[in-house]
Amino acid sequence: MTALVDIxxxxxxxxxxxxxxxxxxxxxxxxSVALVGESGSGKTVTARTLLGLQSADATVAxxxxxxxxxxxxxxxxxxxxxxxxxxIGYVLxxxxxxxxxxxxxxxxxxxxxxxxxxxxxxxxxxxSVQLLHDAGMADARQRLNxxxxxxxxxxxxxxxxxxxxxxxxxLLIADEPTTALDMTVQKQILTLLRRRxxxxxxLLLISHDLAVVAELADRVLVMRDGKVVESGETxxxxxxxxxxxxxxxxxxxxxxxxxxLRLASTHSQALPPRPKVTGEPLVxxxxxxxxxxxxxVVNNVSFQLRAGETLGVVGxxxxxKSTLARLLLGLSEPQRGTIDIAGExxxxxxxxxxxxxxxxxxxIAQDPLSSFDPRYTVERIIGESLDTAGIAGAARxxxxxxxxxxxxxxxxxxxxxxRELSGGQRQRVAIARAFAPNxxLLIADEPxxxxxxxxxxxxxxxLADMQSEHxxxxxxxxxxxxxxxxLADRVLVMKEGRIVESGEVEQxxxxxxxxxxxxxxxxxxxxxxxxx
Amino acid sequence: xxxxxxxxxxxxxxxxxxxxxxxxxxxLALAAIFPGWLAxxxxxLADPLNAMQPPSWQHWLGTDPLGRDLLSRVIYGxxxxxxxxxxxxxxxxxxxTLLGLLAGLVRGAxxxxxxxxxxxxxxFPDLLLALMLIAFTGPGTANLIIALGVxxxxxxxxxxxxxxxxxxxxxxxxxxxxxxxxxxxxxxRHVLPHATAQVPALATLGLGTAIIGxxxxxxxxxxxxxxxxxxxxxxxxxxxxxxxxxxxxVWPGVAITLxxxxxxxxxxxxxxxxxxxxx
Numbered sequence: 001m002t003a004l005v006d007i008x009x010x011x012x013x014x015x016x017x018x019x020x021x022x023x024x025x026x027x028x029x030x031x032s033v034a035l036v037g038e039s040g041s042g043k044t045v046t047a048r049t050l051l052g053l054q055s056a057d058a059t060v061a062x063x064x065x066x067x068x069x070x071x072x073x074x075x076x077x078x079x080x081x082x083x084x085x086x087x088i089g090y091v092l093x094x095x096x097x098x099x100x101x102x103x104x105x106x107x108x109x110x111x112x113x114x115x116x117x118x119x120x121x122x123x124x125x126x127x128s129v130q131l132l133h134d135a136g137m138a139d140a141r142q143r144l145n146x147x148x149x150x151x152x153x154x155x156x157x158x159x160x161x162x163x164x165x166x167x168x169x170x171l172l173i174a175d176e177p178t179t180a181l182d183m184t185v186q187k188q189i190l191t192l193l194r195r196r197x198x199x200x201x202x203l204l205l206i207s208h209d210l211a212v213v214a215e216l217a218d219r220v221l222v223m224r225d226g227k228v229v230e231s232g233e234t235x236x237x238x239x240x241x242x243x244x245x246x247x248x249x250x251x252x253x254x255x256x257x258x259x260x261l262r263l264a265s266t267h268s269q270a271l272p273p274r275p276k277v278t279g280e281p282l283v284x285x286x287x288x289x290x291x292x293x294x295x296x297v298v299n300n301v302s303f304q305l306r307a308g309e310t311l312g313v314v315g316x317x318x319x320x321k322s323t324l325a326r327l328l329l330g331l332s333e334p335q336r337g338t339i340d341i342a343g344e345x346x347x348x349x350x351x352x353x354x355x356x357x358x359x360x361x362x363x364i365a366q367d368p369l370s371s372f373d374p375r376y377t378v379e380r381i382i383g384e385s386l387d388t389a390g391i392a393g394a395a396r397x398x399x400x401x402x403x404x405x406x407x408x409x410x411x412x413x414x415x416x417x418x419r420e421l422s423g424g425q426r427q428r429v430a431i432a433r434a435f436a437p438n439x440x441l442l443i444a445d446e447p448x449x450x451x452x453x454x455x456x457x458x459x460x461x462x463l464a465d466m467q468s469e470h471x472x473x474x475x476x477x478x479x480x481x482x483x484x485x486x487l488a489d490r491v492l493v494m495k496e497g498r499i500v501e502s503g504e505v506e507q508x509x510x511x512x513x514x515x516x517x518x519x520x521x522x523x524x525x526x527x528x529x530x531x532x
Numbered sequence: 533x534x535x536x537x538x539x540x541x542x543x544x545x546x547x548x549x550x551x552x553x554x555x556x557x558x559x560l561a562l563a564a565i566f567p568g569w570l571a572x573x574x575x576x577l578a579d580p581l582n583a584m585q586p587p588s589w590q591h592w593l594g595t596d597p598l599g600r601d602l603l604s605r606v607i608y609g610x611x612x613x614x615x616x617x618x619x620x621x622x623x624x625x626x627x628x629t630l631l632g633l634l635a636g637l638v639r640g641a642x643x644x645x646x647x648x649x650x651x652x653x654x655x656f657p658d659l660l661l662a663l664m665l666i667a668f669t670g671p672g673t674a675n676l677i678i679a680l681g682v683x684x685x686x687x688x689x690x691x692x693x694x695x696x697x698x699x700x701x702x703x704x705x706x707x708x709x710x711x712x713x714x715x716x717x718x719x720x721r722h723v724l725p726h727a728t729a730q731v732p733a734l735a736t737l738g739l740g741t742a743i744i745g746x747x748x749x750x751x752x753x754x755x756x757x758x759x760x761x762x763x764x765x766x767x768x769x770x771x772x773x774x775x776x777x778x779x780x781x782v783w784p785g786v787a788i789t790l791x792x793x794x795x796x797x798x799x800x801x802x803x804x805x806x807x808x809x810x811x
Contacts, residue, residue, distance in 0.1 A: 329710050330710075331706060331709060331710070354712075355712045355713075355714065356712060357712070358709075358710055358711060358712030359711060359712050361710065362710060363707060363710050365703055365707065367703065370702060370703035370704065371703035371704055371706070371707040372703075372704055372707075373704045373708075373721075373722050373726075374704075374726075375725060375726075384708065384711060384713075385711045387711060387713060387717075388711055388712040388713065437711070
């Protein structure tokens, strides 16, 4: 049997910079292989090279480079077109932007089907419906006339997969197919891919998250800085990693077992002890309702939060988590119910009375870049939250430098602009800014969902350190149950604006009372060798 | 994401046209501020014996029917043309920015009211509107400035409003609110700079239109009155002699054309920078 893809000693260079070197990759028919590594480790470039889609200034060299037994390295554009879609289907990384916003789902599927030249034109509508149906879309016929913006992220990802499969390729490449998707949607997409694997079709999965690939791949290649540091059977790699880097990636995955332990470390290392939760509740939310027009976004939500405590809020996108954060931040007003902070009424107060108390409630946003004024340097960004505290001049600079040290950022970044920083550095700046006025309450709205697992690990460790040092009450919003389980004391599970379940993390996650919680827990990827 | 090493883009030379335009505008600014340094004669000094002289070594651009030196009049004229159009644009920018900011921040009925008023203003062609305003207020430099300024308000107000709207909803403004900063500080620090980022480019382009407007209205006698040396007015005075003394009307026309072309070249270039493409 000829291998679908057989590549030996692949190297990819941009100018003088080598981004991939010495990479060996073979994919047999029906095999499911995963490329795992952080951003910038060369996963995506490698995958694109398989389709001849590398950018024009890339130099690709390989000892052997065959697709279905035919040498492909010297392919012309026309020959690559034979490969794309027909031999290898490619699902691009970002489902939200990879569909043409001006063309309907049906038109885009028809494009893919026509290009494959495997379907007679009059069969296209029937075949399109079939493809969507196979991709797990209900009422596929109606969906043909729909535009991408009318679909949710999960459905768009299905359309992309359907397009990639239009030419009946022997190999499907899925590049981060579940990043930016909710847990339950992620589960559905993974199930879809798994069904394909069970039908004996080959899959190349690209991800930064070992947990995602765990249940889907036969073999794993762990990449770092353009090199494969470890490869082997999935179970083998996940349970008995040979390379320190694989070990670190595994350790970085937040799970119930990692509670109280550092995620970003080479060996088991304990986090500082959780601050003692005592005294009166700092935050008291009682019977809060919020409507946007007819939509009941937050429905009768009540909870309390004490100093030093971490409260996790879990739910899918659109369940009202972020609206709840805005209510607590005093950026919007509840129509019914009250919010008290530090024993004083916070909601339904005129802005003038609230202003002086705002410094005590800080936010870490999901996308730190958009929360920074692009004209501001790191120093001004962090310093600005000290304005209301009246800290200025040399004292402010002192405090900013101290905060930079606390979040382990180099002082040389002081005069940098946010767009010059990496994702992890930006989130560190956001954390430093949030802690600058010594807030009593910190609201973190999906602070790590845009980050790689390994960067996420560092940020979660940092948050834990900062929180225990400052004794801040933390409201941590996330769609990722693993993260919540790792870090929170108590948890609220939200669905459609309501709290469906709440309680101690251990209790809620080990004995979920509500079926929705159970469903969320089932969506957690199962890691072999570890209980989920 | 793979890290790509992009080849360093070689520093592109400043295009010749842009360089020429900038040089011309610099010369014009000099002429407007210190006309006495450049002009060979008094622009108002009549010399009937030398009336309607063609260009010569003594009078480079010739003389007009009253024997005044045309070169000096063109040089002194830059002062009026530039002063009036720059003032008109300055007026339009300040009023437009204020209205746009107000509409974008307050929204609701205020936005509606400002928006509809701007619609009415822009329903009339710029020059016609300016003519109408002058018909009410009477001719004169100050009235000309106001008339031209009002006509240009909508384009600035609309752009600032749209930008304000975007910026006010951005993450960093929301974040700054959580620091407890008062609204005026917030607007001054985070909204205004972003909302007005494109105003200078738009103002430069608008300046070209304003110069033509100034010349046009002066030509019709709505601006400075004789014997002032102003390009539009000179054009009007020269038009009757075009058949036998072409230079009386041509030189102010050339001055207007060159100025507008230079200003537009610079403005377009500037705007292209915001749109992220090269012209």
